[in-house]
Amino acid sequence: MNNIQPLVSDSGTVLKLEDKIFRIQNGDERLRNRIITNYQPFIKKVASKVCNRFIDHTMDEYSIGLFAFNEAINQYKDTQGTRFLTFADMVIRRRIIDYIRKEARSAKNYYLEQPDVDEEGQEESYIEQQAALQYYEEQQQIQERLEQIEAYKELLAEYGITxxxxxxxxxxxxxxxxxxxxxxxxxxxxxxxxxxxxxxxxxxxxxxxxxxxxxxxxxxxxxxxxxxxxxxxxxxxxxxxxxxxxxxxx
Known part of the structure; x- marks a missing residue:
């Protein structure tokens, strides 16, 4: 259960998350720490969906997601016309996918440097890795498109449009x-x-x-x-x- 109390404005109304983000951008570092702590489950959830497996706080993907969430806090603008969590979700996904691509390239280079693997085995491994990575990226694109459509649907609803x-x-x-x-x-x-x-x-x-x-x-x-x-x-x-x-x- 989250015990962090909701932040209120001077008028006594509860601040929206987007308003809290703007306070952080104006220098409220204590609030930044509270928000990051509060949304760690959100970060884990997004990271797990991207990786298609459970991600906990000990894994590199979670650390990438944490940094990406902080990056989203710094980069969010109200002119984007979308909610902060939708924007943060996108930033986290992009950073983790970049990380996965980098790791895939490193694994390929390491494998090709091994002296005990014959050329045919190297070629098959490379083709398999490329096919797997391409399939993964295609699935991520499909997932991103579906999530953008859902976010767009929610945004349209705010304007009374279906x-x-x-x-x-x-x-x-x-x-x-x-x-x-x-x-x-x-x-x-x-x-x-x-x-x-x-x-x-x-x-x-x-x-x-x-x-x-x-x-x-x-x-x-x-x-x-x-x-x-x-x-x-x-x-x-x-x-x-x-x-x-x-x-x-x-």
Missing amino acids: FKVLSKNCPKHIDARENAKQIAKMLVEKPELAQYLKEKKQLPIKELLQFVSCSRKTIERNRKFIIAVALIHLGGFTALKPYIEPESIE
Whole structure:
């Protein structure tokens, strides 16, 4: 059972994790230590999922995850449009995968230096290692894509949008979709508009009209689609980027 008491603001409200992260970035090292201690089970869980086996505090993968969690604390920004734990999960995964790749390369080089192994055995071992590593990376990519989709689904829900609703509100014509994508891209490139979207959970339509040539009616008709595309940009959902790339007209 975690006995760490929740941190409260001056007004007496319980601080969100993201607010605590910003306090740490402003120099609260005692809070950093509390957060890292509090989220050690989270770090172990992510490391175990990446490695597909139980990881405890004595293993190198856990140490890598611990450093990565601290790195995530330092690098997190509210402009990313995603929750801190989602961002931390991604950083931990990347660092552990980098570590596994490095270890795989080291193991390969060590094996090839052994004098008692014949060339055929070396070649077979190398091919097996490469095939295993490729399969592992493919599985990690699939897992990362699924987790990003789930995180994106949760983020959309905060704006009252579901995948079913989004499919119904997707513009039918390519030119209309491309126009909506451009509006979304322009929105996220302007900090004040992106901040409005994140705080109000609504499009800043009045402000958008100052930068686009389409009508208010067009923006309102494609409102949910524009928000959905903007959130992919803001959330850094790299696995979903193909869905917002320009489409070619046959």
